Amino acid sequence: MSGRRTSPAPAPVRVRGPRLSGVDAARGIALLGMMATHILPLSQALPGGGAGPTWTALLFSGRASALFAVLAGVGLALLTGGARPYPPEHLRRSRRGIAVRALLVAAIGLAAGSLDAGVAVILVHYGVLFLLALPFLGLPVRRLAWWAGGWLLLSPVALFLLLPLARAWVDPSDVGGSPAFTDLANPATVLADLFVTGYYPVVAWLGFLLVGLAVGRSNLSRPPVALALLAGGTAVAAAARWASAELVALPGADAALRAATGLRAGPLEAALATGRGLDGAQGSWWWFALASPHTGSPLDLIHTAGTALAVLGGCLLVAAALEATLGQLGEALLWPLAGAGAATLTLYVGHLVALDLLSGLTAELPRLAVYLGFVVAALLAGIVLKWSGVRGPLEAAVHAASRAAAGGSIRERT
Template structure:
């Protein structure tokens, strides 16, 4: 949801120029579109389905997107911040103050939109307030060197889940309530302690853990993303992280007593635990056993989950950039145009994310009789058509234009 221009991008990976802006890196926009589609899937489709006989199974939406889409969304936010502040070259010292002000203004505007969306009746965990707070937390890191960022990102990814495992049960024990019953809204500011506990530790997107995704993206955005070896390196490294962490979790859970302990802690039967481990739903109590550290469940905040979704995000970004470079190298401008629906949607994620939540609320009665798969296809097609239209017109999305205009104007004022 940030501008993604980079002074160091090569022609083969650069997209069209939005009105008044810089060329965009197509692979980043394509990856954003995939993250957006994934989040729409988990918002619209069920995460578990009833089996013909007895019990449940995780849905295809949960298997593909649960936890992964939102982590990709946040990692790409870090990439966008890096590209907004100079890309591989980093921010110029003379512009650092203005860039920091711009990021802070963007954060407050996104937070206001997120607070407003929380009032909708969608049963969706709106991420925008958390997204905005992550922007604010990233401000001190904007001028860090690439190697320093790499150490910070690696340390945060490895250590924050362990701190989360220690702190969350303690907070739940001393606070009542310890989390909000909905997405953070304006009214929740009246209970600042509960609000803080929810967004930083006990809620759906605990910032203690999720800041690692943004730091990783900030580091990745300082790389020369337009170079094929860099994109390939992201794909290979991400694959190793994603597959290695998932295999490690499977092996650990095969150890004697692991699943029995988790079933006892969560009060689930064998089928219920299997589905919960795949979807992240109904896993309350898992932190009461040390075997929590062995799971790679979406939105659990467990160490192997954090490494897995980070790896998946790097895979998607690397593959998207390689695909865009291949299209533009082989087909030139025609190849770029073929990607317009996706890259256009990826360049307008704030507008489409907010718009699909508003639509889910406004048209809930009309859409209720529709099969969920059909409704999902309708929303995806609408997003792609809007992306195509914006690309054809050379325009930003309405909310992107608003955030860009206000932040640019105010950050330049003295």
């Protein structure tokens, strides 16, 4: 019989703490913003002729989905310890749980891709981004910040070089931005859509997740951190937009962009605001001057990452102020938005199903009325979920599966 003592296996980490209501509120804004871009028009006819961007395009186009992705990174950081990352053994188990979470989210996305909702579904890309983020979970905040900044600046160069190769290899229209289970019969097309040609090219969008990971490794409960996010994000977003405006105003830029896109001056201005109709610009070096939504250019990624940080910082400050001044009443005032934000997977998929099933009933209704109906439904669902203290159905299923895979080491403060 050996005299050596054996150490018991480490107990699963079971961290139970209050949710950061400011993070959930920011998720709620991202959800409502994405609903707006799915339901409301992004361009409108101008009185003097031509087309211009709507308020939906100016507020949410490109920004809502980027906020969604940045907050995904924040969520991964909080799932793995937040400002105090898990030790290596617990982090390994958390990675297993996150990998299962990623696969389930991607599977839900493939199912949603078969819906006739007229929407570029982000969930499969989201799942792939989760998997690609796994190697970065153990990095300290400074290294994460360097990786995030470098990715936002350099990944567009890779995207610029890969786009013509991918389009020569496959026909992106075969997927149309929303991969479904039936598309898996053409894996090359699906991979091209996910990584390069789709609305949310993973090659570039991993930068958003890395930004969120770096932010989530900070102490988000401290008001100075929230204020830095608000001020810094606003400054970065404004600087990127200013730089783009200056570059596009240079001699030759307008003519080159019109030649690349085939658009006249008026439609080009609308396209620069909405991001639609700019596919041709991706073959021109002037593409690097753009900050238009979903172009994937450096200034687009920097601008939308900045707006995401500003929204998150603002939500954290508002939540802290409400809870500090009004206590439980202040927290309750955030229930509609934060409750919806805590159930974004369920509500995102739910609104896709509703867009598919109710398309005939809502076709004759004003788009704004339809959107407001979805907003009211989401906020009421948020109140019910907060009041009852339960997760959304899809969140509960994904959480249970990922927690089982991780051996109970999934953090509950997300």
